[in-house]
Amino acid sequence: MILYLNSDLELEANALTFNYLMNYQGEVYRHQKNRITQKIEIKGKNYFIKQHHGVGWREVFKNLFSFKLPVTSALQEWLAIKACFKSGIAVPKVAAFGQKGKNPAKLKSFILLQALSPIISLEELTHSWKNQPPKAHFKYMLIKKVASIARTLHQHKISHRDFYLCHFLLAEPYTRDAPLYLIDLHRATQHLYIRKRWIIKDLAGLYFSSQNIGLTKRDCLRFIKTYTQQSLKHVLTKKLIFWLKVKKRGEQLYDEHRK
Numbered sequence: 001m002i003l004y005l006n007s008d009l010e011l012e013a014n015a016l017t018f019n020y021l022m023n024y025q026g027e028v029y030r031h032q033k034n035r036i037t038q039k040i041e042i043k044g045k046n047y048f049i050k051q052h053h054g055v056g057w058r059e060v061f062k063n064l065f066s067f068k069l070p071v072t073s074a075l076q077e078w079l080a081i082k083a084c085f086k087s088g089i090a091v092p093k094v095a096a097f098g099q100k101g102k103n104p105a106k107l108k109s110f111i112l113l114q115a116l117s118p119i120i121s122l123e124e125l126t127h128s129w130k131n132q133p134p135k136a137h138f139k140y141m142l143i144k145k146v147a148s149i150a151r152t153l154h155q156h157k158i159s160h161r162d163f164y165l166c167h168f169l170l171a172e173p174y175t176r177d178a179p180l181y182l183i184d185l186h187r188a189t190q191h192l193y194i195r196k197r198w199i200i201k202d203l204a205g206l207y208f209s210s211q212n213i214g215l216t217k218r219d220c221l222r223f224i225k226t227y228t229q230q231s232l233k234h235v236l237t238k239k240l241i242f243w244l245k246v247k248k249r250g251e252q253l254y255d256e257h258r259k
Contacts (some may be wrong), residue, residue, distance in 0.1 A: 004097045012043070018098045018190060022110050034059070035186075039115065046115035047095055049076055050186065054106040071187050073099055073109035080158065080188035089149055090179040092116055116153035116169055116181055123166035123209065124144070138174070143219055145180045147226035150203065153182075159198035161187040164209040200245050203227075207250030208257070215217040 003018050026049070027038035028057060036051045052074050059070060060140035074097060084091045122142070133139075146168060160167070162184055169181040191198070207220075221232055224243060228235050235243070 001100070002097070002099045004094075005131070006093070006095050007040070008045075009095055016042075016096065018100060021049065021112060022100075022108055024049060033249045046117070048092075048113045048115055050111050050113075052107065052109045053084040054101075054108060057105040059105075068144040069187075069189055070104075072104045074186065075099055075109060076188065077111050077186040079190065080185040083156065083158055083190055084153070084182060084185065086120075087152050087158075087206060089152055090181045091185070092183060097256060104139060116171070117181075119169040119181065120172070121166050122170060122180075123164070126165060126210070126213040130212060134215060139186075140222060141176055142170070142180075143222050144226045145197060146206070149180065149182055150206065151220040151227045151229070154194060154199050154202070157191045157194040159189050159191065159194060160185065160202050160205075161198075163205040164203040165206070165213075166209065187194060196242070199251055200242070203246045204249035204253060207246060208253035211250070211254050216256035 001018060004015060005013055009016055024038070024072060026038040028036060028038050029048070030037040034053050036053075036054050038049050038051070040047050040049055052072075055070060055072055078094060078097045079203075081091045081094055092113040094111060094117075095114050097110070099107060099109040101107045129139075149168070152165070160182070167184045169182070169183055171179045189198075217249055224235055225232055228239070230239075
Protein backbone atom coordinates (compact mmCIF):
# COMPACT_ATOMS: atom_id res chain seq x y z
CA MET A 1 0.00 0.00 0.00
CA ILE A 2 1.09 3.59 -0.73
CA LEU A 3 -0.08 6.56 1.32
CA TYR A 4 1.28 10.07 0.81
CA LEU A 5 0.22 13.13 2.82
CA ASN A 6 1.71 16.55 2.16
CA SER A 7 3.11 18.70 4.95
CA ASP A 8 -0.28 20.37 5.56
CA LEU A 9 -1.88 17.03 6.41
CA GLU A 10 0.97 15.08 8.01
CA LEU A 11 -0.19 15.99 11.52
CA GLU A 12 -3.52 14.33 10.71
CA ALA A 13 -1.89 11.06 9.66
CA ASN A 14 -3.56 9.05 12.42
CA ALA A 15 -7.02 10.17 11.32
CA LEU A 16 -6.50 10.38 7.56
CA THR A 17 -5.97 6.71 6.88
CA PHE A 18 -6.22 5.10 3.46
CA ASN A 19 -9.63 3.58 4.21
CA TYR A 20 -10.93 6.84 5.67
CA LEU A 21 -10.08 8.86 2.56
CA MET A 22 -10.97 6.07 0.15
CA ASN A 23 -14.51 5.92 1.55
CA TYR A 24 -14.97 9.61 2.39
CA GLN A 25 -18.33 10.97 1.22
CA GLY A 26 -18.80 14.61 0.30
CA GLU A 27 -20.45 16.67 -2.42
CA VAL A 28 -20.42 14.52 -5.57
CA TYR A 29 -19.26 16.42 -8.67
CA ARG A 30 -18.91 13.49 -11.04
CA HIS A 31 -19.82 9.83 -10.69
CA GLN A 32 -18.57 7.49 -13.36
CA LYS A 33 -18.61 3.71 -13.33
CA ASN A 34 -15.38 3.19 -11.43
CA ARG A 35 -14.44 6.72 -10.35
CA ILE A 36 -16.06 9.31 -8.09
CA THR A 37 -15.01 12.96 -7.85
CA GLN A 38 -16.18 14.78 -4.73
CA LYS A 39 -15.67 18.11 -3.01
CA ILE A 40 -14.82 17.67 0.67
CA GLU A 41 -13.65 19.74 3.61
CA ILE A 42 -10.81 18.86 5.98
CA LYS A 43 -9.92 21.15 8.88
CA GLY A 44 -11.76 24.06 7.27
CA LYS A 45 -10.05 23.73 3.87
CA ASN A 46 -11.73 22.63 0.65
CA TYR A 47 -10.40 19.76 -1.43
CA PHE A 48 -11.41 17.62 -4.38
CA ILE A 49 -10.93 13.90 -4.05
CA LYS A 50 -11.00 11.38 -6.89
CA GLN A 51 -11.61 7.82 -5.72
CA HIS A 52 -10.82 5.01 -8.15
CA HIS A 53 -12.48 1.67 -7.40
CA GLY A 54 -10.89 -0.70 -9.91
CA VAL A 55 -11.74 -0.84 -13.60
CA GLY A 56 -11.96 -4.61 -14.06
CA TRP A 57 -10.19 -6.79 -16.61
CA ARG A 58 -12.87 -6.20 -19.23
CA GLU A 59 -12.11 -2.47 -19.31
CA VAL A 60 -8.35 -3.10 -19.32
CA PHE A 61 -8.54 -5.42 -22.34
CA LYS A 62 -11.10 -3.18 -24.07
CA ASN A 63 -8.61 -0.31 -23.98
CA LEU A 64 -5.63 -2.45 -24.95
CA PHE A 65 -7.45 -3.95 -27.94
CA SER A 66 -8.34 -0.39 -29.02
CA PHE A 67 -4.67 0.60 -28.70
CA LYS A 68 -5.51 2.89 -25.78
CA LEU A 69 -3.73 3.11 -22.45
CA PRO A 70 -6.09 2.06 -19.66
CA VAL A 71 -6.34 4.27 -16.57
CA THR A 72 -6.25 1.81 -13.68
CA SER A 73 -5.61 4.14 -10.73
CA ALA A 74 -5.01 7.69 -9.53
CA LEU A 75 -1.25 7.12 -9.81
CA GLN A 76 -1.25 8.30 -13.43
CA GLU A 77 -2.71 11.67 -12.43
CA TRP A 78 -0.32 12.08 -9.49
CA LEU A 79 2.71 11.47 -11.73
CA ALA A 80 1.32 13.75 -14.45
CA ILE A 81 0.72 16.59 -11.98
CA LYS A 82 4.26 16.29 -10.69
CA ALA A 83 5.65 16.30 -14.24
CA CYS A 84 3.58 19.33 -15.23
CA PHE A 85 4.57 21.24 -12.11
CA LYS A 86 8.23 20.47 -12.75
CA SER A 87 7.88 21.78 -16.33
CA GLY A 88 6.36 25.06 -15.13
CA ILE A 89 2.67 24.43 -15.85
CA ALA A 90 0.24 25.61 -13.16
CA VAL A 91 -1.63 22.61 -11.73
CA PRO A 92 -3.64 21.86 -8.56
CA LYS A 93 -1.55 20.98 -5.52
CA VAL A 94 -1.67 17.33 -4.43
CA ALA A 95 -2.55 17.08 -0.75
CA ALA A 96 -2.68 13.29 -0.54
CA PHE A 97 -2.43 10.14 -2.63
CA GLY A 98 -3.12 6.53 -1.80
CA GLN A 99 -3.09 3.21 -3.61
CA LYS A 100 -3.79 -0.32 -2.43
CA GLY A 101 -3.49 -3.65 -4.21
CA LYS A 102 -1.37 -5.27 -6.91
CA ASN A 103 -3.93 -6.52 -9.43
CA PRO A 104 -4.14 -3.70 -12.05
CA ALA A 105 -7.81 -4.40 -12.66
CA LYS A 106 -8.74 -4.18 -8.96
CA LEU A 107 -6.57 -1.35 -7.66
CA LYS A 108 -8.14 0.94 -5.07
CA SER A 109 -6.72 4.47 -5.12
CA PHE A 110 -7.45 8.13 -4.55
CA ILE A 111 -5.90 11.52 -5.14
CA LEU A 112 -6.73 14.53 -2.96
CA LEU A 113 -6.28 17.95 -4.54
CA GLN A 114 -6.45 21.37 -2.93
CA ALA A 115 -9.44 23.27 -4.31
CA LEU A 116 -8.63 26.26 -6.51
CA SER A 117 -10.56 29.44 -5.73
CA PRO A 118 -11.68 31.84 -7.08
CA ILE A 119 -11.44 30.46 -10.61
CA ILE A 120 -13.45 30.07 -13.81
CA SER A 121 -13.09 27.49 -16.58
CA LEU A 122 -12.28 28.77 -20.04
CA GLU A 123 -15.34 26.93 -21.33
CA GLU A 124 -17.56 29.01 -19.05
CA LEU A 125 -15.58 32.21 -19.57
CA THR A 126 -15.75 32.00 -23.38
CA HIS A 127 -19.35 30.80 -23.59
CA SER A 128 -20.71 34.25 -24.55
CA TRP A 129 -17.77 35.36 -26.70
CA LYS A 130 -19.51 34.67 -30.01
CA ASN A 131 -22.29 37.18 -29.25
CA GLN A 132 -20.36 39.36 -26.81
CA PRO A 133 -16.72 39.46 -27.95
CA PRO A 134 -14.16 40.19 -25.21
CA LYS A 135 -11.63 42.97 -25.36
CA ALA A 136 -9.00 42.11 -27.94
CA HIS A 137 -6.02 42.33 -25.58
CA PHE A 138 -7.71 39.96 -23.12
CA LYS A 139 -8.48 37.41 -25.83
CA TYR A 140 -4.92 37.57 -27.18
CA MET A 141 -3.54 37.10 -23.67
CA LEU A 142 -5.58 33.92 -23.15
CA ILE A 143 -4.68 32.53 -26.57
CA LYS A 144 -1.00 32.94 -25.76
CA LYS A 145 -1.41 31.39 -22.29
CA VAL A 146 -3.20 28.31 -23.68
CA ALA A 147 -0.72 27.95 -26.55
CA SER A 148 2.22 28.22 -24.14
CA ILE A 149 0.79 25.49 -21.91
CA ALA A 150 0.21 23.23 -24.92
CA ARG A 151 3.76 23.87 -26.17
CA THR A 152 5.31 23.18 -22.75
CA LEU A 153 3.22 20.04 -22.27
CA HIS A 154 4.30 18.53 -25.57
CA GLN A 155 7.91 19.70 -25.28
CA HIS A 156 8.10 17.64 -22.08
CA LYS A 157 6.62 14.61 -23.87
CA ILE A 158 3.28 14.70 -22.05
CA SER A 159 -0.07 14.16 -23.76
CA HIS A 160 -3.17 15.25 -21.87
CA ARG A 161 -5.69 13.10 -23.78
CA ASP A 162 -8.63 15.31 -22.65
CA PHE A 163 -7.32 18.64 -23.86
CA TYR A 164 -10.44 20.82 -23.85
CA LEU A 165 -11.22 24.39 -22.74
CA CYS A 166 -13.16 23.07 -19.74
CA HIS A 167 -9.88 21.73 -18.32
CA PHE A 168 -8.27 25.15 -18.13
CA LEU A 169 -9.08 27.21 -15.02
CA LEU A 170 -8.26 30.91 -14.90
CA ALA A 171 -7.66 32.47 -11.49
CA GLU A 172 -9.34 35.74 -10.56
CA PRO A 173 -8.69 38.62 -10.99
CA TYR A 174 -8.22 38.11 -14.72
CA THR A 175 -4.93 39.93 -15.18
CA ARG A 176 -1.91 39.19 -17.37
CA ASP A 177 -0.21 37.53 -14.39
CA ALA A 178 -3.22 35.44 -13.35
CA PRO A 179 -2.36 31.71 -13.27
CA LEU A 180 -4.05 29.48 -15.84
CA TYR A 181 -4.34 26.01 -14.33
CA LEU A 182 -4.47 22.73 -16.24
CA ILE A 183 -6.69 20.13 -14.57
CA ASP A 184 -8.15 16.63 -15.03
CA LEU A 185 -4.86 14.89 -15.71
CA HIS A 186 -6.08 11.39 -14.84
CA ARG A 187 -5.52 10.23 -18.44
CA ALA A 188 -2.38 12.29 -19.09
CA THR A 189 0.52 10.16 -20.27
CA GLN A 190 4.27 10.70 -20.14
CA HIS A 191 6.12 9.34 -23.17
CA LEU A 192 9.73 8.51 -23.85
CA TYR A 193 8.95 9.75 -27.36
CA ILE A 194 5.66 11.56 -27.99
CA ARG A 195 4.24 10.59 -31.35
CA LYS A 196 2.58 13.14 -33.60
CA ARG A 197 -0.77 11.41 -33.32
CA TRP A 198 -0.88 12.20 -29.58
CA ILE A 199 -0.02 15.84 -30.22
CA ILE A 200 -2.62 16.05 -33.00
CA LYS A 201 -5.23 14.51 -30.71
CA ASP A 202 -4.56 17.10 -27.98
CA LEU A 203 -4.55 20.07 -30.34
CA ALA A 204 -7.63 18.79 -32.17
CA GLY A 205 -9.48 18.51 -28.86
CA LEU A 206 -8.64 22.12 -28.12
CA TYR A 207 -9.73 23.19 -31.61
CA PHE A 208 -12.99 21.24 -31.27
CA SER A 209 -13.85 22.79 -27.90
CA SER A 210 -13.28 26.32 -29.23
CA GLN A 211 -15.47 25.98 -32.34
CA ASN A 212 -18.38 28.03 -30.99
CA ILE A 213 -16.62 30.90 -29.23
CA GLY A 214 -16.10 33.17 -32.21
CA LEU A 215 -12.38 32.77 -32.83
CA THR A 216 -11.12 34.17 -36.13
CA LYS A 217 -8.54 32.80 -38.54
CA ARG A 218 -6.11 35.39 -37.14
CA ASP A 219 -6.73 34.05 -33.62
CA CYS A 220 -5.88 30.53 -34.77
CA LEU A 221 -2.70 31.81 -36.40
CA ARG A 222 -1.75 33.58 -33.15
CA PHE A 223 -2.11 30.28 -31.34
CA ILE A 224 0.03 28.49 -33.94
CA LYS A 225 2.74 31.13 -33.82
CA THR A 226 2.98 30.98 -30.02
CA TYR A 227 2.84 27.17 -29.98
CA THR A 228 5.56 26.71 -32.60
CA GLN A 229 7.69 29.75 -31.73
CA GLN A 230 8.31 30.03 -35.46
CA SER A 231 7.30 32.51 -38.15
CA LEU A 232 3.96 31.89 -39.81
CA LYS A 233 5.71 31.84 -43.17
CA HIS A 234 7.83 28.90 -42.04
CA VAL A 235 4.89 27.09 -40.43
CA LEU A 236 2.57 27.49 -43.41
CA THR A 237 5.19 26.25 -45.85
CA LYS A 238 6.91 23.51 -43.82
CA LYS A 239 4.24 22.40 -41.30
CA LEU A 240 0.99 23.03 -43.15
CA ILE A 241 0.05 19.33 -43.46
CA PHE A 242 0.39 18.86 -39.70
CA TRP A 243 -1.97 21.75 -38.90
CA LEU A 244 -4.45 20.65 -41.55
CA LYS A 245 -4.56 17.26 -39.80
CA VAL A 246 -5.26 19.03 -36.50
CA LYS A 247 -8.09 21.01 -38.14
CA LYS A 248 -9.57 17.93 -39.83
CA ARG A 249 -9.52 15.87 -36.61
CA GLY A 250 -11.04 18.76 -34.65
CA GLU A 251 -13.85 19.12 -37.17
CA GLN A 252 -14.49 15.37 -37.00
CA LEU A 253 -14.84 15.60 -33.22
CA TYR A 254 -17.21 18.52 -33.62
CA ASP A 255 -19.39 16.63 -36.12
CA GLU A 256 -19.43 13.54 -33.87
CA HIS A 257 -20.42 15.67 -30.88
CA ARG A 258 -23.39 17.19 -32.73
CA LYS A 259 -24.86 13.79 -33.68
